[in-house]
Amino acid sequence: MKHTARTFSYVVAFAALLVAPAAAQDVKAGDLVISQAWSRATPGGAKVAGGYVNIANKGAAADRLVGGSADVAGKFEIHEMSMNNGVMTMRPLDKGLVIEPGKTVKLAPGGYHLMLMDLKGALKQGDKVPVTLEFEKAGKVKVSFDVQGVGAQAPAGAGHSGGHDMKHTPGHSGMKK
Numbered sequence: 001m002k003h004t005a006r007t008f009s010y011v012v013a014f015a016a017l018l019v020a021p022a023a024a025q026d027v028k029a030g031d032l033v034i035s036q037a038w039s040r041a042t043p044g045g046a047k048v049a050g051g052y053v054n055i056a057n058k059g060a061a062a063d064r065l066v067g068g069s070a071d072v073a074g075k076f077e078i079h080e081m082s083m084n085n086g087v088m089t090m091r092p093l094d095k096g097l098v099i100e101p102g103k104t105v106k107l108a109p110g111g112y113h114l115m116l117m118d119l120k121g122a123l124k125q126g127d128k129v130p131v132t133l134e135f136e137k138a139g140k141v142k143v144s145f146d147v148q149g150v151g152a153q154a155p156a157g158a159g160h161s162g163g164h165d166m167k168h169t170p171g172h173s174g175m176k177k
């Protein structure tokens with residue numbers, strides 16, 4: 001009875017939503033579960049904002065975050081931040097970000113992040129910014145970034161404050177006029 005299996009998977013998906021933290025809603029797309037999507041308010045006309053999200057792969061095969069888009073941003077990139085000789089640098093991941101099966105990849109301040117560039121307007125605390133993530137297998141997935149305060153290190157309710165507060169320097173490609 002195929003029917004039963006299908007019903008069961010809906011129940012599991014629904015249960016996952018119920019145990020999610022109070023912040024952003026989990027979004028399920030194929031084998032992926034996307035949670036805690038958030039960003040930070042942009043002060044004084046900043047043209048770039050970081051985007052952070054957890055991506056869990058519940059399937060048996062790897063998927064890959066290859067890009068995305070947001071109405072509020074002219075450009076969208078996936079970035080990696082790392083220490084080089086004591087200096088924090090970041091660069092776009094041209095081949096995207098692999099999400100291994102059974103793993104959760106956390107995009108967070110100080111590490112992998114999404115970059116909303118050429119912003120058309122300021123992000124304000126409390127805003128919900130619609131963003132479309134694009135995966136190789138799961139396809140296009142709509143999520144909503146909860147905008148936190150300017151110096152936030154984690155989404156509301158996550159109860160964690162690690163990582164560096166990285167400012168995007170003028171050398172960053174997103175700062176060009």
Ligand SMILES: [Cu+2]
Binds near residue numbers: 079113115
């Ligand atoms: Cu960046």
